[in-house]
Amino acid sequence: MKINALLDVNLVAHETADEVAVLLELEAPAAPTTKRAPASLQVVLDRSGSMGGAPLEGAKQALVALVRRLEPTDNFGLVTFDDTAQVVVPAGPLTAKEAVVAQICAVHAGGTTDLSAGYLRGLREIRRAATTGGTVLVVSDGHVNAGVSAPDAFATITAKAYADGVVTSTLGYGRGYDETLLAAIARAGSGNHVFAADPDAAGAAIAGEVDGLLDKVVQALALTVRFAPAVRFLRLFNDLPAQQIGAGEVMIELGDLFAEEGRKVLLKLGVPAMAKLGLAKVATLELAYVELPGLVEHVASLPITVNVVPGDEAAGRVAHPTVSSEVLFQEAQDMKRQASEAFERGDLDAGQRLLGETTSRLRRALDVSPEAVKPEIRAELDDVNCMDQMTRDVGAAHMSKVSRDSYHQMNRKRGRTPVRPDDEQDR
Structure with a gap:
């Protein structure tokens, strides 16, 4: 993992409180030359009445293409939902692809939209089949009108799933879905949220999600920010799940990364007035992640320092x-x-x-x-x-x-x- 941190200003005036922006730049390792580990993907597909016709047929075609790309050793499962959830393809290795394709093609439109029933059933399936976590992809075109519908309540469920190693991504299909709900689900589940206006766009979005899944090299990436005494955490610009885990410590969830993927995280810190001139540490950034396919755990620390200088010298500083x-x-x-x-x-x-x-x-x-x-x-x-x-x-x-x-x-x-x-x- 390549890690780089930049400050907008690294000079702060002696005995003067200040604010410092920190840009963390990350780049995941290249794909390993060894055979990749089996991937696990659970699809939760809306088959409510509004999906009937071209939307559902387009989604089914995209899922068939997805299945043909996966290896027999990969885990795949399909749960559909309308007012209830149905296990169409039990999660497990794709040893009989043509049978799975036939099961996908047989899906037809139903009634109302109980997304929570489908999602919770999909979670049970992927937990049963995958020992090292995986991805749940929710595909829906409608507003939820049964079951759990509050974004915060649903986010609590997906956040817990992520804590257990399951990433949740969402694909909003057409113009009728609840973007606030689907975006909240993906945010708490450390996954992706994508909008697809038509079947072609949905197919491309599903293919893109599979690209990331098959090229994944980093899992469960978390950034912990530890502040020096009196330093304040003013803002996390990126809309990422974050929580205080102790006095002067905040943990930010970054999810999974595919090979050579870059990420940028932007923070703002409040630096207290400091009486001593010279270098002063204001925070430590700690990155913890699991590298695939060997499931090797890594922890990397990066100190963030500023140079305390006389006020006239700080007055001439130029922001990065x-x-x-x-x-x-x-x-x-x-x-x-x-x-x-x-x-x-x-x-x-x-x-x-x-x-x-x-x-x-x-x-x-x-x-x-x-x-x-x-x-x-x-x-x-x-x-x-x-x-x-x-x-x-x-x-x-x-x-x-x-x-x-x-x-x-x-x-x-x-x-x-x-x-x-x-x-x-x-x-």
Whole structure:
């Protein structure tokens, strides 16, 4: 694992309280040359009445393609749900692929939507079949109208599953699903949340989830921040599960990483006034993870220090452009999240105004960023401009989902390596 930490400023004025932003950059190891360990994937598929026709047929085709890509040693299971849950393919090794394909093809649309029944049944299946954890992928197109429906209650369930080694990802299908609920499920489950407008997009999203699963090299990555006395944890910019685990200690869940995947985590710390000149440690970042396929546990520590200098010397400091641009980039993502929430309420005007705020911060980020960072900020600017232009054409419901999907990728999974060209050619 490659680990790098940058501070926006590493000089702080003598006897003056200050704030310091810390950008943690991670890169997962390359894929091992040895045969990969068996993967475990449990699909929980909505087959409620609204999925009838093209949506369900598209999802079934994507699942058939998924099964054909997996090895016979991989664990796969399929649970469907409407008002009740049904085990279509019991979780286990794919030793009879054609039989599994036939079972998938026989799925048909049913009644109402009790997602919790399907998810809880899927959890039981993957726990039964997988000894080292796995991934549950929830595919749904509707608002839950039976069972557990409160985002916080559902997030508690998925967080507990993640603590047991099970990652939960969600795929919102079409324009009718509850993006707040599905995003909360994925966040607490340390997985991905993806929006698919049509069967083709759903197929690509499911294929992408499998790419990550089969290329996974790091599992259960957690960042613990230990603060020096009087240092305060002001903000975690990334929308990641975090909890205080002791006095001056916060643990942040980063989930799993695939081969050579990059991640960025941005923090802000409040540094107290310090009387002693020279280097001072303000925090220690500790990364704990399991490396696959050997299930080797690693712990890496990185001290974060500042240089306490006289006030006149600190007055001439220049902020690190990479960190400064990342702060603005993440402030833009917060505006985008607020835009998504406005669109979800049906408020097009507020949503567009907030997208304008997103653009403004991205332009400021572009102004201060180093040349190496500018291309990704320009690409994000292009994406936000496209969202703004399409808003009046597609409506609030669609824009809420598009912007929430984008927020997930640019904030929660910030820095995630895009699909590589050779992967594109393989598909």
